[in-house]
Amino acid sequence: MTVVHEAGRYETASADGVAIIVAPQESYGPTDRAQVAQFVQRGGTLIVASEDDRTNQFLSEIGVNARIDGALMRDEQNNYRNASLPVATEVSEHRYTEAVEGVTLNYGSAINTSVVPAQRGTEWQGQHLVNSSQFAYLDRNRNERLDDDEVLEARPVVTEESVGAGTVVVVSDASVFTNAMGERDGNRRLIENIVTDHDRVLLDYSHGPSLPPLMYALLVLRSSPFIQFFLSLTAIGGVVIWVWGPPSRRWLPARIRGRKTSPKHPGRLSKEELIEYLTTEHPEWEEKRLRRVTEAIIRRREQSADND
Incomplete structure (x- = not known):
């Protein structure tokens, strides 16, 4: 899987691969x-997912006849949580739809295959892979109810058509490929079928929304063995510190830590060692204070031993 940030990557892309363009926001x-x-044209498969009819210019320019309607699809009978998340239940037999029982849209639209440019003939040469249920309608005025001029009927939401030696699949909702909607059974299966049918996958973000920071960092991590190696060493170091504790001054040279002997726990030091330890830790203390604190520590240690 490769993330594409410039269209020049298509020149070297394998014709056996699939490119996925999600919500193209800028004109190519x-x-x-x-x-x-x-x-x-040379045999590649292109997936274009968008509910915005402004994507139609791009579809036309690459030779695709299917058009995105742009109106919001609603379904009061077959939906996930509410009518704005219709579940398209009419699924045709195809390698991409194997084991797919329905595709869930999130404020998606429909695909129009009836308007075909005259220079390309009068009939659309393609296949409806997934259609909405017969209870779906296009809410053009977005008043969230079925009006007299709005018709209940099955409409395509996933189509496929040949362009040259290749194939273009149009999906009328970009959110099908997002994490949230990708968790829906039919959506996940559709994506898996598309991806596993090809050896290489290009995720084209060259003209779409910018990647979230965490997603971008994850993709950079996956593509950089050096960063993976560095983070692995960092993780191992963190585990070592967690198990053995942070580095102490006893790891430093004697000339740096200011004494020749390694410090022990105060509870195990003799009187002379304890004075030396306190002198190193608190060089500002006077001798009387050092001896007073030393004697107090020794008394407390002896009392603790008696109690045990």
Whole structure:
């Protein structure tokens, strides 16, 4: 799996791989469009996930006829928690939909395959992989209710069509590929089928939203053996310190720690060693105070021994 931050990576991408573009927010320039289109033309698989109809320009420019409607899909009967999270239950047989019983959208839309450019013929040459239930409708005015001019019917939410020697799959909701919605059984299975069907996966963020900091750090970590090695050493060092305690002054040279002998626990020092220890730890103390504290420690130690 490779994260792509510039479209130039498509030039060297394997035609046996799959590229996933999630919620493209910026327009692809002529050069970038050409690189993506060439990847598909020579046999690559491209997944475009978006509920925004502004993505249609990009789809048109790479030769895809399917169009994202852009209106919010709702389903009062088949949904997850509420009607704005419809569950598309009509699933066609396909390698990507194996064991997929339904795909859950999160404020998603539908895909329009009935409007096909005249220069490409009058019929759409593709396949509906997943359709909504027959109780779904497009809430164009977003008033959260079915109006007289809104129709209940099954609509495609995942489609596939051939472009050159390659394939383009359109998903009408970018959130299908997010962590939260990816936990839904059908969504997770759909993603797994797509990924495991290819040897290489490109995650294209070159024209989409920026990665969250933690996700970016994780991807950098996975792609850098040096950082992994460094963090492993750091973790091992942390375990050693946790088990054995932090480094003490007894690890330092005698000329640095100011005494020739390693300190022992005060409870095990003789009177002379205890005075030496306190002198090193508290050089500002006067001799009378050193001896007074030393005698107090010895008395307390002896009383403790008697109590035992």
